Amino acid sequence: xxxxxxxxxxxxxxxxxxxxxxxxxxxxxxxxxxxxxxxxxxxxxxxxxxxxxxxxxxxxxxxxxxxxxxxxxxxxxxxxxxxxxxxxxxxxxxxxxxxxxxxxxxxxxxxxxxxxxxxxxxxxxxxxxxxxxxxxxxxxxxxxxxxxxxxxxxxxxxxxxxxxxxxxxxxxxxxxxxxxxxxxxxxxxxxxxxxxxxxxxxxxxxxxxxxxxxxxxxxxxxxxxxxxxxxxxxxxxxxxxxxxxxxxxxxxxxxxxxxxxxxxxxxxxxxxxxxxxxxxxxxxxxxxxxxxxxxxxxxxxxxxxxxxxxxxxxxxxxxxxxxxxxxxxxxxxxxxxxxxxxxxxxxxxxxxxxxxxxxxxxxxxxxxxxxxxxxxxxxxxxxxxxxxxxxxxxxxxxxxxxxxxxxxxxxxxxxxxxxxxxxxxxxxxxxxxxxxxxxxxxxxxxxxxxxxxxxxxxxxxxxxxxxxxxxxxxxxxxxxxxxxxxxx
RNA sequence: GGUGCCGUAGGCAAAUAGGUAAAGCCACAUGACUUUCAAUCAUGUGUUUGCGGGUUCAAAUCCCGUCGGCACCUCCA
Numbered sequence: 001x002x003x004x005x006x007x008x009x010x011x012x013x014x015x016x017x018x019x020x021x022x023x024x025x026x027x028x029x030x031x032x033x034x035x036x037x038x039x040x041x042x043x044x045x046x047x048x049x050x051x052x053x054x055x056x057x058x059x060x061x062x063x064x065x066x067x068x069x070x071x072x073x074x075x076x077x078x079x080x081x082x083x084x085x086x087x088x089x090x091x092x093x094x095x096x097x098x099x100x101x102x103x104x105x106x107x108x109x110x111x112x113x114x115x116x117x118x119x120x121x122x123x124x125x126x127x128x129x130x131x132x133x134x135x136x137x138x139x140x141x142x143x144x145x146x147x148x149x150x151x152x153x154x155x156x157x158x159x160x161x162x163x164x165x166x167x168x169x170x171x172x173x174x175x176x177x178x179x180x181x182x183x184x185x186x187x188x189x190x191x192x193x194x195x196x197x198x199x200x201x202x203x204x205x206x207x208x209x210x211x212x213x214x215x216x217x218x219x220x221x222x223x224x225x226x227x228x229x230x231x232x233x234x235x236x237x238x239x240x241x242x243x244x245x246x247x248x249x250x251x252x253x254x255x256x257x258x259x260x261x262x263x264x265x266x267x268x269x270x271x272x273x274x275x276x277x278x279x280x281x282x283x284x285x286x287x288x289x290x291x292x293x294x295x296x297x298x299x300x301x302x303x304x305x306x307x308x309x310x311x312x313x314x315x316x317x318x319x320x321x322x323x324x325x326x327x328x329x330x331x332x333x334x335x336x337x338x339x340x341x342x343x344x345x346x347x348x349x350x351x352x353x354x355x356x357x358x359x360x361x362x363x364x365x366x367x368x369x370x371x372x373x374x375x376x377x378x379x380x381x382x383x384x385x386x387x388x389x390x391x392x393x394x395x396x397x398x399x400x401x402x403x404x405x406x407x408x409x410x411x412x413x414x415x416x417x418x419x420x421x422x423x424x425x426x427x428x429x430x431x432x433x434x435x436x437x438x439x440x441x442x443x444x445x446x447x448x449x450x451x452x453x454x455x456x457x458x459x460x461x462x463x464x465x466x467x468x469x470x471x472x473x474x475x476x477x478x479x480x481x482x483x484x485x486x487x488x
Numbered sequence: 489g490g491u492g493c494c495g496u497a498g499g500c501a502a503a504u505a506g507g508u509a510a511a512g513c514c515a516c517a518u519g520a521c522u523u524u525c526a527a528u529c530a531u532g533u534g535u536u537u538g539c540g541g542g543u544u545c546a547a548a549u550c551c552c553g554u555c556g557g558c559a560c561c562u563c564c565a
Contacts, residue, residue, distance in 0.1 A: 010565045045564060102563075118490035119561060144563050162493075171491045173561055180563045192565050215492065216560045239494085246557065277500070277513090285502050286512040302504080305494095308558065312499050315514040325527070366526040376526095441523035453525035 003035025004206045007061070007068070008196070010042045011053035014257035015060035017311070018211060018241050018249060021275040024292070025238055025304070026209045027066045028276065031296035038203060039071035044195055046076070060258035064268045065292055073203070075195055082190035085198045085228065086145055086179050094227045097143035097184060098125040098175070099136035121146075121174030137184050144188065145179040147224065155219045160207075160236030160301040167219035176220055197221050201230040212237045212308070213248065236301050239279045240308040249311055265339060265370025267327075270320040278309045289322060321368040332360040336373055343374030345381040355466055362459045379449040380463055383472060391446040392480055399435060400443045401481030406433050407444065408474040416465045422458045447477030 007023040009015065030037040039061070043049035058072060075082075089095035100108075100121075109119045126148060128136075136143070153169035182188030190198075196217075200208060208218075215237050225232045243253040255261065261271055269291060276295050277288060281303050324332070333356050340347050340356070347356060363376055379385055387395070394400060406429050415421050426444070430437055445457050448470055454460065464470040 008565090012565070042565060048564075098563095105563085113489075116489040120490090146563095165492080167492075171561080177563050188563080191563070196565090211559095212493070213559055214565095217565095219492095237493090240559075242558080244499090248559070274500095279500095281501065284512095288500090288513055305501080307494050309501090310499060312514065315500065318514055321527085363526095365528085368526090438523065445524065451524090455524095455526080457523060 001206060003030055003033040004038065004204050005030050005035065005209055006038040006040050006071075006200070006203065006205055007066075008040045008042045008199075008210075009057050010045065010048075011050060011057060012045060012048040013053055013251070014259055015057040016251075017256050017258065017261070017275070019057075020060065020064060020066075020258050021241055021278055022209065022211055022238060023061055023066050024064070024272060024275050025280070025299075028280075028292065028296045028299035029207065029209060029301070030069075031293070032299045035206070036069045037066075038073070038205070039068035040073045040199060040203070041071075041075065042192070042196070043074055043076045044190065044192060046189070049076075056257070056259055060262075063262060064258065064272050066272075070203075073199075075199065078195075078199070079190070081202065082195050082198050083179075083187045086187050086190060086194070089147060089178070089227055090145065092227070095145050095147045095178060096126060096128070096175075097133065098146045098177075099128070099133070099141045099143045100125055101141065118171075119173070123148075123175050126175060133184070142181045143184055144177045144181045146175040147178045147194070147227070148175050149173075149220070149223060153223070155222050157218065157222060157232075157235055159215075160209075160234055161239075161304045162215075162237055162306060165215065165218075167216070169223075172216075172220055178224075193217055193220050194224060197224040197228065197230070200233060201225070201228060205233050207234045207236065209236050209238065212240050236304070239305055241278055242308045242310045244310060246308075246310065248308075263371070265372065266316070266320050267323050267335070267370070270316070270323045273323075274316045274319050278311070279305045281305075289319065317368050324367045324370070325365050327364060329357045329361045329364065332364050332367075333357045335370055336360055339370050339373050340377065340381070342371075343378070343381075345377075347381075355463065358459075358463060362455050362463070366455070376455075379451065379454065380460070380467075380469075383469060385450045387446070387450040387477070387480060388452065390452050391450055394442060394446045394452060395477050395481045399439065400446075401478050403429065403433055403435050403440050403443045404447045404474055404478050404481065407447075408471070408478065411471055411474070416462060416470075419458050419462065422461055426458075448473050 005026045007019070007026050009019050027037050029035075039058070041054055041057070043054070054072075061068065086095065105121070108122060112119050126146075149169050149172050151170040154166060155169065156164060156166040159165050176193060177191060178194035179190050180188035218235055218237070222232060241249045243249045249256055255264065258271070272292050273290060276292070280299070282290065282295065283298055283303070333353070337347060337349050337356065349356075359377060359380060363373065367373070367376070407425075410425060410428065414425050416425065426437070426440060429435075429440055433440075441457060442452070444461065445454070446452055448457070448461055448464055450473070461470060464473070
């Protein structure tokens with residue numbers, strides 16, 4: 001039988017890095033086995049689910065290259081199927097209506113907490129007589145539907161990453177609610193743990209791959225498979241992604257949604273590569289850079305770790321930089337244009353293209369994230385850019401202004417389109433001023449780029465020259481170099 | 489409070505029928521290169537697998553205990 005797996009995000013927020021990593025593992029597993037990867041949107045929580053989150057999730061998955069083969073299916077479209085199955089359990093006597101109110105439940109939990117007991121439902125309405133039910137209904141109480149959980153059952157499964165996992169029925173919190181409160185002649189809104197099983201059965205899911213935070217649910221769900229007379233899939237619970245403090249990574253930890261990573265200028269291949277490394281290692285563990293396709297060839301849960309992995313920004317940044325460094329200028333330019341524009345520079349993707357590609361070529365090899373280009377390239381775009389303190393200090397040193405004046409004087413008649421031409425000009429200045437090359441270079445850097453450090457100076461100068469910015473800067477720099485009245 | 493899981497250097501990790509450890513990557517430090525920063529290249533620091541017992545000729549790998557961390561215990565997913 002061919003492998004069928006699914007990613008089942010809930011549209012109650014943007015695509016989370018943890019969900020995305022689970023999607024990566026599912027995708028990898030499906031591709032490895034030539035199976036199907038299914039997208040199912042778990043929107044049974046009508047109040048919290050929002051269409052814009054669904055869109056964020058599907059866009060994020062596609063951006064990462066995790067294309068699904070079937071779906072998206074929406075649970076909100078499948079309510080009848082769930083309710084039919086609830087009815088089946090009711091008919092079989094495996095589920096029942098429970099009239100306990102929320103207030104009563106709260107009291108129960110409070111007293112359990114006071115006695116330092118584990119919170120659980122005491123199954124008090126499991127065996128109500130028709131008369132008792134009628135009485136509750138007469139009171140105006142509406143029931144939820146609970147699935148019976150045998151306290152004496154021992155539930156065991158072989159987890160693909162965790163090995164044998166076993167659970168006692170008594171540790172499952174009592175009979176579980178599978179449908180929300182509704183009038184007694186109806187079936188209320190079916191709940192997560194139940195619909196997941198119905199869907200996984202209905203969609204023929206063969207392997208349930210999800211985060212470790214679902215292990216306890218698995219025990220409950222196994223009982224549901226049994227009650228529904230369905231074939232049980234394989235399970236694998238992957239380690240969680242932890243924040244730097246060691247807790248499950250949540251929204252509170254700052255950037256956690258894929259769209260945020262995208263905005264920050266991570267490229268999808270790098271992010272996908274990094275996510276697959278979080279808990280999984282290729283057979284050749286020295287090979288850490290790979291595409292999803294390459295990873296799929298050998299993906300295997302035998303090599304998935306059990307311990308949670310802390311999210312490491314340094315390593316993600318490094319991986320991202322590696323992809324950026326070797327990216328072709330044309331492609332990099334396409335990616336960079338929105339970031340330049342976001343930084344407020346007026347660039348025209350058409351007319352400025354050659355200039356922009358030259359910039360991309362210059363800075364690409366030292367770029368870590370796309371969103372760094374705003375600051376990194378400011379000296380190339382902003383005519384009003386202020387000089388840094390150390391640049392000003394340098395410009396005010398003896399002899400520096402003279403050098404810059406010489407350059408400014410030579411500029412109108414100089415050809416400055418190639419590195420060689422620029423170097424020749426610098427050589428001329430060296431001769432005419434008698435200044436050392438080191439001083440000239442440093443002075444030019446300070447005068448031209450407003451800072452003492454940055455990308456290659458000669459290349460930068462050429463770029464500046466194309467926009468006539470070098471002349472402007474030189475004048476300003478020379479003015480800054482004049483002795484100031486009252487200064488020290 | 490209960491249940492479950494996990495624990496190799498700052499981080500990710502390798503070492504899978506127990507075979508005598510910390511490979512590789514990130515970070516960090518130093519050097520080289522360069523007009524500077526970054527990148528790149530080279531070199532280096534980090535040491536006995538949370539801890540304590542046990543089994544064994546041999547244990548990171550098995551057993552017991554202990555400590556710590558995390559997850560779950562919703563009419564959320």
